[in-house]
Amino acid sequence: MKLLILPAFAILLIANAQAQAAVEKxxxxxxxxxxGRWVSYQGAVLGNPHTGICKFKVANGLAQGECDFSVGFKGPFTGEIVVNPDCSADFAMDxxxxxxxxxxxxxxxxxxxxxVGRWSNNFGVIGVTNAVKR
Structure with missing residues (x-):
C-alpha cells in the first residue's frame, strides 16, 4: 500500500505545479x-480639484485620444504605455x-x-483614475 501512495503523491505534486504554472502564465x-478603445474617468484630489473623462485608443503601446475636464479644458493627447507582467502599467498623457x-x-x-490607479501632472495636481475597455 505504501508503494502506491508515494508515486500517487508525487504525481499529484507534479500536476499541481503544472496547473499553478499555467495559472501564473x-x-x-x-x-x-x-x-483597444478605453473610456477613463479622472478625479483630481490635490491641487486644482476637477473631474474629467477621456476617450482613447491604444495600439502597440501607443495611446491617442481626447479628454474633457470640468475646469474648461478639452483637448487631444498622445502617450506611451508600459505594461508589466504583474499587470501594473505606467503611461503618460501629453x-x-x-x-x-x-x-x-x-x-x-x-x-x-x-x-484603477493614480495620476499626477507637471503642475502638482494629483488624482485617481479608473477606466473600462469598450
Whole structure:
C-alpha cells in the first residue's frame, strides 16, 4: 500500500505545479492587453480639484485620444504605455501643444478590461483614475 501512495503523491505534486504554472502564465500581462478603445474617468484630489473623462485608443503601446475636464479644458493627447507582467502599467498623457503632461500608474483587473490607479501632472495636481475597455 505504501508503494502506491508515494508515486500517487508525487504525481499529484507534479500536476499541481503544472496547473499553478499555467495559472501564473495566464495572469501575466503584456502591452497588447491595453490594445483597444478605453473610456477613463479622472478625479483630481490635490491641487486644482476637477473631474474629467477621456476617450482613447491604444495600439502597440501607443495611446491617442481626447479628454474633457470640468475646469474648461478639452483637448487631444498622445502617450506611451508600459505594461508589466504583474499587470501594473505606467503611461503618460501629453496634451501638446498645451503644456500639460500627466503620468499614470494603474493596475489592470485580472480580466484585462478595466483598470484603477493614480495620476499626477507637471503642475502638482494629483488624482485617481479608473477606466473600462469598450
Amino acid at each position: 495566464e495572469k501575466a500581462c503584456t502591452v497588447n492587453d491595453m490594445n 496634451f501638446n501643444p498645451a503644456s500639460v503632461v500627466s503620468d499614470f500608474q494603474v493596475q489592470l483587473h485580472k480580466d484585462k478590461k478595466s483598470f
